[in-house]
Amino acid sequence: MERPLTGRMHDDGRPVGFDEYRRAGGYEAARRALTEMEPSAVTELVQEAGLKGRGGAGFNTGLKWSFVPTGDDAPRPRYLVCNADEMEPGTFKDRLLIEGDPHQLIEGMIVAARAIGAEVGYVFLRWAYRKCERRLREALAEAREAGWLGEDLQGSGFDLDIHVHVSAGRYMSGEETGLLNALEGGRAVPRSKPPYPQQSGLWGKPTVVNNVETLCNVPHIVRNGAEWYQGLSRAESGGTKLFGASGRVRRPGLWELPLGTPIREVLEEHAGGMREGYRFRGLLPGGGSTDFLVDEHLDLPLDFGPVQEAGSRLGTGTMIVLDDRTCPVGMVHNLETFFAQESCGWCTPCREGLAWVRDLLGALEEGHGHADDLELLSTHCDFLGPGNTFCALAPGAAEPLKSALQYFGDDFRRHVDEQRCPWKEA
Amino acid sequence: MLSEAERKEIEAELRIMPRRESGCVEALRAVQRHRGWVDDSAVADVAAFLGMSPDAVDSVATFYNLVHRRPVGRHVIHLCTSVTCWMLRYPEIQAAIHRELGIAPGATTDDGRFTLLPIQCLGDCDHAPAMMVDDDLHHDLVPDDVPRILERYD
Numbered sequence: 001m002e003r004p005l006t007g008r009m010h011d012d013g014r015p016v017g018f019d020e021y022r023r024a025g026g027y028e029a030a031r032r033a034l035t036e037m038e039p040s041a042v043t044e045l046v047q048e049a050g051l052k053g054r055g056g057a058g059f060n061t062g063l064k065w066s067f068v069p070t071g072d073d074a075p076r077p078r079y080l081v082c083n084a085d086e087m088e089p090g091t092f093k094d095r096l097l098i099e100g101d102p103h104q105l106i107e108g109m110i111v112a113a114r115a116i117g118a119e120v121g122y123v124f125l126r127w128a129y130r131k132c133e134r135r136l137r138e139a140l141a142e143a144r145e146a147g148w149l150g151e152d153l154q155g156s157g158f159d160l161d162i163h164v165h166v167s168a169g170r171y172m173s174g175e176e177t178g179l180l181n182a183l184e185g186g187r188a189v190p191r192s193k194p195p196y197p198q199q200s201g202l203w204g205k206p207t208v209v210n211n212v213e214t215l216c217n218v219p220h221i222v223r224n225g226a227e228w229y230q231g232l233s234r235a236e237s238g239g240t241k242l243f244g245a246s247g248r249v250r251r252p253g254l255w256e257l258p259l260g261t262p263i264r265e266v267l268e269e270h271a272g273g274m275r276e277g278y279r280f281r282g283l284l285p286g287g288g289s290t291d292f293l294v295d296e297h298l299d300l301p302l303d304f305g306p307v308q309e310a311g312s313r314l315g316t317g318t319m320i321v322l323d324d325r326t327c328p329v330g331m332v333h334n335l336e337t338f339f340a341q342e343s344c345g346w347c348t349p350c351r352e353g354l355a356w357v358r359d360l361l362g363a364l365e366e367g368h369g370h371a372d373d374l375e376l377l378s379t380h381c382d383f384l385g386p387g388n389t390f391c392a393l394a395p396g397a398a399e400p401l402k403s404a405l406q407y408f409g410d411d412f413r414r415h416v417d418e419q420r421c422p423w424k425e426a
Numbered sequence: 427m428l429s430e431a432e433r434k435e436i437e438a439e440l441r442i443m444p445r446r447e448s449g450c451v452e453a454l455r456a457v458q459r460h461r462g463w464v465d466d467s468a469v470a471d472v473a474a475f476l477g478m479s480p481d482a483v484d485s486v487a488t489f490y491n492l493v494h495r496r497p498v499g500r501h502v503i504h505l506c507t508s509v510t511c512w513m514l515r516y517p518e519i520q521a522a523i524h525r526e527l528g529i530a531p532g533a534t535t536d537d538g539r540f541t542l543l544p545i546q547c548l549g550d551c552d553h554a555p556a557m558m559v560d561d562d563l564h565h566d567l568v569p570d571d572v573p574r575i576l577e578r579y580d
Contacts, residue, residue: 128558169490252554288547323513334507334509
């Protein structure tokens with residue numbers, strides 16, 4: 001099985017160095033994109049490969065690039081931003097990609113920047129990822145030294161430099177337009193769309209924001225073609241995906257697998273099943289802001305379409321597994337506490353609603369629940385739902401709650417009936 | 427007044443920004459590196475240097491989790507309180523820190539050595555529970571690890 005993203009990485013945690021990356025064919029895709037291909041052909045190739053955004057939204061990457069105006073009269077400068085603000089609860093995949101193989105990301109950024117004609121790139125990096133920052137800065141210096149960044153890359157006449165911005169920490173900074181405001185030095189509140197960032201983004205200029213994992217896929221598509229990329233997957237969407245599992249499984253971790261790998265295979269073969277003494281109750285398939293899936297969904301292929309049809313989202317592909325000795329209400333309370341704190345306060349349903357939801361769940365956990373709380377929580381899910389806020393934080397926050405009410409309704413009702421959390425020791 | 431070193435660090439960051447106010451977060455971080463936290467005079471200094479109003483700078487400073495608008499100890503413990511660490515019992519780690527240092531989240535030890543702060547998902551969920559002390563990540567924690575880890579920080 002091919003693992004283009006992680007196959008070169010070292011088990012002992014050392015990063016893949018510049019020379020090693022070159023020997024493995026690294027920067028050949030950048031060379032091709034810079035000297036042999038028209039920028040529009042790069043975009044078309046990535047679009048044809050069917051690469052979908054790996055940050056959570058799953059939008060076709062090549063299509064996103066194609067919205068950037070690139071003619072002679074198009075605005076300049078244009079910007080490419082790598083979203084490395086990994087803060088989705090339960091998500092730890094971009095950390096591995098940057099720590100393990102920083103040149104792969106840099107090469108992906110060179111190719112993407114060439115495709116959209118961006119002369120400046122930024123990596124918007126989470127503050128907690130200290131090792132990522134060190135390794136990325138070292139790798140950027142090596143790439144600059146070797147003529148892959150700077151002026152007139154490889155004699156192509158194309159200039160590009162990539163800068164690192166370390167975030168001061170806020171979940172909203174990972175939201176596409178919140179990130180742009182954060183990078184401009186302001187509060188990470190969302191912007192109204194349209195205009196979309198591809199037309200008017202960073203400092204009002206055309207900008208593409210792509211996730212780390214998305215960009216890491218790009219060199220491999222350029223090197224091996226769209227058909228090869230499609231063939232990597234076991235599903236409709238192309239490529240491999242980093243899938244992870246955390247919680248009370250035997251071997252929590254991260255694995256690069258074909259898109260379309262069934263949930264059961266990830267949980268049993270890779271994560272080793274549940275730990276001794278724990279039973280599976282459900283999982284959030286792609287981070288804290290995705291809907292619960294339960295037993296009946298275990299044979300679902302992990303691809304964008306099928307997971308959505310089952311009422312959830314593939315999200316970041318890193319699963320959080322709920323076991324039978326953990327209270328589902330407590331779990332959702334933890335998640336909503338996170339979302340309430342990280343709400344930027346811009347939109348009323350999110351600012352007011354999430355705090356209310358957090359308090360209702362807290363009261364249930366403390367044994368002060370009321371019979372009508374469940375209906376009230378359900379109503380909040382509608383208020384928080386799509387179309388009522390500028391960005392996806394509130395709808396995302398509603399997803400685990402709404403699905404928990406659906407699948408674990410009896411557990412919620414027990415909290416009310418018994419006036420206590422049944423999972424807490426008396 | 428910003429020190430010479432602070433000014434230099436901020437200027438270096440401003441070189442990658444088309445507008446001075448875009449360096450606001452970097453400037454606050456630079457000041458915090460030197461002073462430990464961002465007091466009102468630091469907000470005013472950054473504002474003057476970037477050509478912004480103090481209120482505009484403060485609106486940024488108060489937005490981000492990692493800009494300290496109150497004094498912190500010499501070392502900051504960031505204990506992950508997000509979902510996987512919650513399932514794997516971060517409150518037991520928090521209790522162990524309390525036993526060792528006598529501080530609850532948000533508090534600083536009397537000797538100014540440690541501040542304990544809760545932090546959102548550290549992205550280390552396959553090694554939960556996790557915490558950072560300054561720039562160091564500590565993970566797969568059990569309560570008994572806590573004294574040994576903390577004694578490394580003077």
